[in-house]
Amino acid sequence: MSASRPSGPARTMLSGMWAMPVLLAVCTAIALGVGLLYDGLWDVLASLLLGLPALSFLERVLRRRR
């Protein structure tokens, strides 16, 4: 297991310390907003977006355990 940063600008951006947390916070904000403002399919979108932080946590934990 290596903790070194991957090379390549795209991977660096996504694996950087802040990029993912900011992305997840934006998803959370959109999820909370659209869920509150609209009904129907927007609620499904809100649930999916709000699920991303939990999925990201799970992915990181499972990935490092492998």
Added chain:
Amino acid sequence: MLSSRAIRRWSTVHTWSSLICTVFLLMLCLTGLPLIFRDEIDALTGDKAVAAALPENTPDTALDRVAAAALQRHPGEFVRSLYYDEDAPHIVEVGLVPSIDALPSTIHVVSVDARTAQVLDEPKPDRGFMYVMIQLHEELFLGLPGTLLLGLMGLLFVLAIVSGVVLYAPFTRRLDYGTVRWRGSSRVRWLDLHNLAGIVTLLWLLVVGATGVMNTLSRPLFGLWTMQNLPPLLAPYAGQPRPTHYQPVQAAVDEARAALPAMEVTSVIYPTTQFGSPRHYVIWTKGRTPVTSRLLTPVLVDVQNGRLVMAKGLPWYLRLLELSRPLHFGDYGGLALKVVWAVLDLLSILVLISGLWLWAKRRRGSARTAEPAARMEAAP
């Protein structure tokens, strides 16, 4: 870049703000879990009244008949409220009290069919599992002081989140996002899990924490609004006895509907000094869109002459409070959103327990005076 002195200061803020509120937050997260699914649990365990099957276009009868039907079951009592439950169509829940200004805790409900004025059910006051969960979550069985204490703990929690974000950078700057060092010491592993769970749920935690604090101010804020609005309306009646004869409640509701045609009536509070007006029907209405259905507008109708005296939206601080409720409860997007809400709640429990574990481990390490290797590994 933070200096090591600044990091130590923020670390102290984070440690103590978290420690003080952790037990309360753990209790709130645990009791909040069943409350997320309150409607579903109620539907499974409760025996809610169901209105009789009648043709779809059967009109509602006058609310006065509905109130009279409930009173017939309990002669000598007083009607405090009429409430339309949106989950139980065609049913009006009539709240009865033993005296006109009795405390809200004495209210008992009679469910009446809004079309036939037939009494359907008298739900027993809930003293079971969900009641305990609600009491713990809202006021620790302590009334307003308990609610305000929880609000204070919520503020500390928000401070813990903010200080945690400040500390996230120095503690993870040498690592990729989401690194969990499984091969490190247990302290390092828990620190990584704490950081990861905390940072992914950051905004959700902040929103649920801040809206929770807002909710604890509900009673004082509604009290403030009453203090600002009622005295000018009651001033002309100074020194006069309380009215004993009321205009029909149906006429008052029709008046409110005519004044606010875009709104839907949700409840009526009869004259009382307990969260109402001693001389008015207070008719609560709400909008029909996803957002406006969360925003209530009160209409006050004089009980003696049936004249409408006030129909205006609530001030900004109560609007903010009303909008903060769905963001705290997660009840605005169906079952899928509730499930996600529950998963995020479980992650919050992980953040709290891991934080507590890290603190205990660190104390034990300090007590032994030997500098654990973990501290070196975890140091920024």
